[in-house]
Every structure is written in structure tokens, then in C-alpha cells.
Amino acid sequence: MTSTTLSAPAPKATDTPVRSRGPEAARARRKRVLHWIAVHSVAIAVALLFILPFVFVFLTSVMSDSQAMSGDLWPSSWHWENYKAVFETDGFLTWWRNSLMYAGLGTLFTVCSAIPVAYALAKFRFRGRRTAMLLVISTMMLPPQVIVIPMYLVWAQQFHLSGTLWPLIIPMAFGDAYSIFLLRQFLLTIPKEYIESARVDGCGEVRTLLRIIVPMAKPGIAAIALFQFFYCWNDYFGPQIYAAQDPGSWTLSYGLESFKSAHMVNWNMTMAATLLVMAPVIVIFFFAQKAFVEGVTLTGVKG
Amino acid sequence: MATLSPPARHRLRVLGFLSPWLIGFSVFFLYPLIATVYFSFMHYNQIKEPTFVGLKNWRYVFEQMPLFGPALWNTLWLVVVMVALRVVFGLSLGLLVTKLKSGVGFFRTAFYIPYLAPPVAATVAFVFLLNPGSGPVNEILSKVGISAPTWFNDPNWAKPSLVMLSLWGIGDLMVIFMAALLDVPKEQYEAAELDGAGPWAKFRYVTWPSITPIVMFAVVTGVVQTMQYYTQALVAGKVASGVNIGPGSVVQPGYPDHSTLTVPQLVYQMGFQNFNTGAACVLSLVLFAIAMAVTMLLMRKRSGLLSAED
Helix, strand or coil: CCHHCCCCCCCCCCCCCCCCCCCCHHHHHHHHHHHHHHHHHHHHHEEEEHHHHHHHHHHHHCCCCHHHCCCCCCCCCCHHHHHHHHCCCHHHHHHHHHHHHHHHHHHHHHHHHHHHHHHHHHHCCCCCCCHHHHHHHHHHCCHHHHHHHHHHHHHHHCCCCCCCCHHHHHHHHHCCCHHHHHHHHHHHCCCHHHHHHHHHHCCCHHHHHHHHHHHHHHHHHHHHHHHHHHHHHHHHHHHHCCCCCCHHCCCCCHHHHHHHHHCCCCCCEEEEEEEEHHHHHHHHHHHHHHHHHHHHHHHHHHH | CCCCCCHHHHHHHHHHHHHHHHHHHHHHHHHHHHHHHHHEEECCCCCCEECCCCHHHHHHHHHHHHHHHHHHHHHHHHHHHHHHHHHHHHHHHHHHHHHHCCCCHHHHHHHHHHHHHHHHHHHHHHHCCCCCCCCHHHHHHHHHCCCCCHHHCHHHHHHHHHHHHHHHHHHHHHHHHHHHHCCCHHHHEEEEEEHHCCCHHHHHHHHHHHHHHHHHHHHHHHHCCCCCCHHHHHHHHHHHHHHCCCCCCCCCCCCCCCCCHHHHHHHHHHHCCCCCHHHHHHHHHHHHHHHHHHHHHHHHHHCCCCCCCC
């Protein structure tokens, strides 16, 4: 208890001038400490609820086959070889490679195409700018299922690309509404004086964009890159539509579910595979936390 | 270039910068949207040439399709319950984190991480955790003497289980609300305190008015996302049903008892398993119409989305 009291917050600014030692102040102090304890207890309880699923998934992933079915919570012996077995499963490495290709190329294409569009929407004055922005937002609002059937028919019948991930990757070279929107919001915060002085110095628009804007917009670009990477990595619907016919084109997200079906009773293996699908996302998060939180807040708050 | 007048050059420049999106919008948005409307009036099995059938597909969907009612009901149920609970929970977590005096970074990360879990992985994990036979959750509940439901295997509990899964991934909303709460001017709280406002009054008269745009934003995006709700419902149904599903095997979606069948799943089933392109396109358009209507309705009130315009 004493340690809690010690780390209790400094008194609020309004309290400091008074500093009286009477019963009034003692009561206020006690109230603050109780408040501190209450808030942190709730936070700890909720945090446990959020973290426990990971803990149980991990503990099950290192159990033996039979123990994973028993309902035991703690592994009686640690079977790290489950992870090796998952990697050796047919297709698992192929799914990794495909996920990386889809997410890597998809991100690259999205970033390259979103930058000029977002720049024009943020910094150019032209007729129809507002309409263009409204259209970008309405594309964000459109459920992908609405347009999937005609698109599938085009890719499958005209280009014979069903069974590959290309129908998912190629469109990303033509702008992604969400990334454009997010990056535009970020570019709005760059003062136009920078652009004007670049123009005075005789920079063309392309040079201004590459030399001035892109370096200044790095945090925004990082945010859209991360979001797009994760979007592709997590995508299930897209690979199910286009890649399902050919197991050689499956991604991790799509393959995982079939992995579960193939390993009907092996919850330990399934949980190991599940963690392996989650792992890259969580590792990247720890390296790029700031870009993430920035990106998420940008979407909501700059409005 | 030298022969062009300055306004013409400006127009060309704008067009140049916008061209990736202009192409993308026409080819990957406008064309398929028009084609969806076109196919909704056609009989087309993706092999023979499409033939015009007028309103037949529309009548089929609304009058005869046995699964349309349940799918629409489930989708709307999820839209209402999930969005409402997500906003309430996201806001509560945001408030909680802003009230914390120490460990903010730790707690924020703990609440945020589940949001990053890929939906398929998170769903498979939840089906395992809530698995009636050997799942840790029921194991723990039985130890404390609670007889737990069978979650994803009970038609009455399957949707609430999906809601739990979605609340686990509330991190994005929490961060958005947190940022909005930190933006509320401190002086307003102090002024309210001087007027003798309690915690509720401060929330009602200071916090709430200043965060309503963000709440609107969360509701609009939540509705749109939930109208598309697909992966989690599909994977949960498939994995919980325990049947072996390979590509090509046709499983009745929405296990158990169609309780997790959503409209997007029905679109997939109609379009890619039954090859009834017309009906699938009608369903897509119903989805689009509802999503648009809800969005417009909510956008008429002040929303965070468009106020950034000028």
C-alpha cells in the first residue's frame, strides 16, 4: 500500500498554493489515492482480459496433441517442436511467401499511387476538388462485395488471372481511397509556404513533391504503408475470391482456416499456426508504434 | 508545353497528378458498380451469355430466397448491437486510459494489440477459447461453478460471441477516442468544477459536446464496416462446425442454424458457389443501398468525415 501512496500523482495545480495540513487536505489526499487505486485496478482487470487470449493461445500451442484436447490450462510438458511441425506442413511456407508478395507489392503500389493524388487533393486548387474528395470518401464507404462479381468476371474471363493474387495487387497501383484520404489529411498540415518557396526557387511540381513534400510527409506515408501492409496481410475475402482455386496462391490468412480444417483435432498445432500468422503484425507494431497511433488518430481526429 | 496557356497547363498538371485515382475510380469502382446494376436484371450463370429477365432476380431475392430474411436480420442485428457496444466500450476505454496517472503506455499497448491480430487468426483463436469441450473459458467458468453456454455452437450465443470477438479488437476506436478526449480544453473542466459540476455533469456538458463529431465518425465507419461483416462470421461458422472443408466442398454457411449468416456471405454463396450472378448482384445492391442510406442519414448530422473539407 505504501508504494502505491508514494507513486500517487502530484497534487493538481489548483491545490498547490493551499498546502494546508488540516483534516480537509488529508481527506482530499485520501480521496485522490483511492481514486488512483480504483482507476488502476479497473485498468489492470481490463488489460488482463485483453491479454489472456494470447496467453491461452500460446500455452495451448506448446501442449502435446492429447493435452490440447483435455481442457488443461497449463502445459505439462513444453512441445516447442509444434512450431517446427507447422512450418513443415504442406504449403505453409508458400502461404508466407504469397502473403509477403501480396502485402509487399500491394503496399509499394498503394504508396506510389496515393502520394501524387493526395498531394493534388490537398494542395491544388481546381474545379471539382470537393466532388473528387466526396467520391474518394464514398469509395471508402462501398462494401467490397458490391463490386466483386463484375470485377471477378473481368479478371477471370478477360485476363485469365483467377487463381493468382494479381487481381488484388494490380488495382493498388491505381490509388486506394483510404490511403489517399489519410495521406491528404496529413498533407493538409504542411504549411503551403514550403511549397510556394520551392516554386519561387523554380522547382517544378514533380520536384517539389519529391524533394519537399515526401520528406516532410514521411510519418503520414509510413502510416499508410503500415495500414496497407496489414490490410493485405489480414485480407481473407480477396484471396478467397481470386486465389482459392490454386493452393499455390493461398495466403497465410486464407490458408490458416484450411489448416484448421485439415488438423481437425489438433488445437495445439492450430494455435501455433495462429500465433505464427499474428507474429509479423505484432513484431512490426513494436517497431513502428508511433506511426500506427499517428495513423489511427489521423483518421478520426483531424476531422 | 510552351504553346499551352497557363490555365490549360494547370488543368493538365491536376489531371496528371490525379490520373492514378481517376483510372482506378473508373475501372475499379464506376465500371463494376454499373455492371452490378446491369447483371441484376440478367440471368447469367457465368458460362452462357447473359439474358435479360427484368425484375425476376429482384422478386426472387425478396420473395423466394429462403436465406435472405435470416441474412438480412443477422446483418442488421450485428450493425445495431456491434456498433453501439463498440462505441460505448471504445469510449469507456478511452476515458479509462486518459484517467490513468501511470503506466499509460503499457495499458494503451495492451488494449491496442488485439486490434492488430489478423481477423482469421483472431477468430480461430476465439473459437478455440470459447470451445465448449476443451476451451479455457468454459474450463475456468466451470471451476467457479458457472455453467457456460456453448458460444459459437449455440444459435442464440453465436452472434454475441462474435460481438465479444469484435470488442476484443476495439483498440483503434480507443486510440481515436483517447486523442479526442485529450483535445477537450482543460479550462472548460475547471470552469465546470467552479460551478460545482460532478463527474457526470462534466461528461455531459463538457466532454460529450466536444467529442460528438468523433462519435459520429465512429458510428458511420462502424456501420459501414459491419455491413461488410464477412471473414469473422464465415470463419467462426466453419471452424466451430468442425466439418472438414476443402476448396470445392459446399458448406451451408451461417453455422449454427444460419445464426451467423450475413448478407456478404450470401453474396459469395450466390455468386461463386451457385453461379446465380443476377441474385448475387441484387444482394450486393441491397447491401449498397442500406450502407449508403445509413451513411447519408448519419452524415446529415455533423460528422468528423467531411468537416475537414475546408
